[in-house]
Amino acid sequence: MNSDQYITLMSALPSLGKTYHVDIPPISRFQLEKRLNLLTEEHQALLSDIESVLHWDHLNSHYDDSELIQSATLVLEQLTHKHYDTLREMILWRLNLRTILAGLRYRQRGDELNHQQSHWGVGDMEAHIETYWQHPYFNLQSRFHWIASVQESLQKNDTMQVERILFDVTWQYLQRCSSQHYFDFTAVVTYVLRWNLVSRWSSYDADKGVEHFQSLMAFALGEYQQLSMGIVVDQNGDSK
Amino acid sequence: METVILMLGWVGVFAPVALGVIGSTIGCSRAGMSACGAMLDTESGYGKFVGISAMPSTQAVLGIVVMFTLNREINTLNAPGIFGVGILTGIALMLSAIHQGNSVASAINASKNKPEIFGLSIAPAAIVEGFAVFVFVFALVVSGAIPQ
Structure with missing residues (x-):
């Protein structure tokens, strides 16, 4: 697929609006999949890999952390190899967010890091967090301004607020990324990731929970x- | 050497139309792709999307007019001038058509989601068109100074 053909695809996708707080996503997953068929098979596979690395709701209870870390590493390598630098940065940012959150949760639970285990997180923040384990915000508060509010909500056991903060931060980050790409594969991936946030938020249901x-x-x-x-x-x- | 100079003269005569058409083809196809995508997502307003997707075709027409202006008996005296004016006009028309196509594609994408901004969204494409007209007018002015 040459870059021109992304123009058709991106123009065929409805705007997701300014916020993820909506009752119904502007396009259903079924319709979205139909439009995404305009992508080449290679790009469809890459998009599917990216989604499976970032969205863990499809994982069953038997999943293994090491498999997840391995598949994330493979996707990052693929993106580097194909020179999708912005996309790689975007995926890494999301993975780092998960690793930082995992670190905060481990520490709040009073767990010590198991150094025997080769990896406990994904992305490139693991070693940094281990070094600054005793620091209140792992010495990351200047890079990730949301750590303080997440830490505070975790201490209050307000998991809904944690979710809200992470959604806000991720939405803002993806908005920023989407403003730099209009008609290319990065724009498509950014759109799908934003759609996933909208879809997840709109599907939150206390009874189903x-x-x-x-x-x-x-x-x-x-x-x-x-x-x-x-x-x-x-x-x-x-x-x- | 004389043959090469004469050949460049003919290249200059035909460059505005050839490069203008290349630019218009790319620009119109990009804008058309955007129109097709927008039609998948909207229930009305198809006509205006297809209409503005033809905006980058102007450069091809301007190229044809410049070609007729430059077209004359080619000799070693006028060939360098014709080559210079023709090739630069052609490149300018081609690039403006391609980028006008991008502007139109963005305008269609934006106005599809917010129909009330349709008029404003085509302003950038109209400005790009203005630059193509500058090149066209001054190519006509300069070509008057090239010896017959």
């Missing part, structure tokens, strides 16, 4: 779930 949480709990408890249910039944004296 509880249902999903219960299914995760059921999976985590496994056979012990039956045991715990048995104890409850005994205490009520209903069945025995």
Whole structure:
């Protein structure tokens, strides 16, 4: 696909607006996929790889961190090889955000870093965070101004606020990137990543959340779930 | 040597139209692609998208007029002048058509999402058109000074 053909694709995508706070995305995933068929197979595969590295909701409970790190490294290498420098920077920024958040969560939980484990994060922030583990914001507050507010919300166990801050920061970052690219592959990827934010935000549903949480709990408890249910039944004296 | 000079003279005569047409082709195709994409996403206003996507065709017409102005009996006295004016006019027309196509594509993309800015969004493309007209007018003026 030469650069001119991105003009058709980008013009066929509706504007995502100024904010991700919408009830319904302006285009459905089905319609978006149809438009993305204008991309070459190579670019479709690359876009799919990028999405799978950044969106972890498709991962099942058996996923392995090392596989995720390996696939992220492969995607970054592909982007370097194909000279998509802005795109590489964008993906790395998102991965660093996850690593910093993971570091903050580890530390809040009181965990020490397991140096035996080769990697615990993705991106290039891992070594820096290990060096500044005792520093309140891993000495990153000048580069990532949102760390202080995320740390504060984590301490209050306000996970919704953490999510909101990260959405805001990511949205603003992607907006900035999209203003530099109009009709190229980077613009397409930026659009899809922004669409994913809009879609995720609009799909947030408290009832579905509880249902999903219960299914995760059921999976985590496994056979012990039956045991715990048995104890409850005994205490009520209903069945025995 | 004389043959080369005469050949360059003929290149100068035909350059405005050839390069102008190349630029218009690229510009119109880019703007047309944008119009096609916008038509997938909108339910109305197709006519105005297709209409403005033809804006970069002007440069080809301007190139034809400059070609007729430069067209004369080519000799060693006038060939260098014709080559200089013709080739530079052609390059300027070609680049302006290509970039006007980009401006039009952006205008279509923007006005598709915000129909109320349609008029304003084509202003950058009109300014680019203005530069093409400058080249055209001054090519006509300068060509008058080239010996017959």
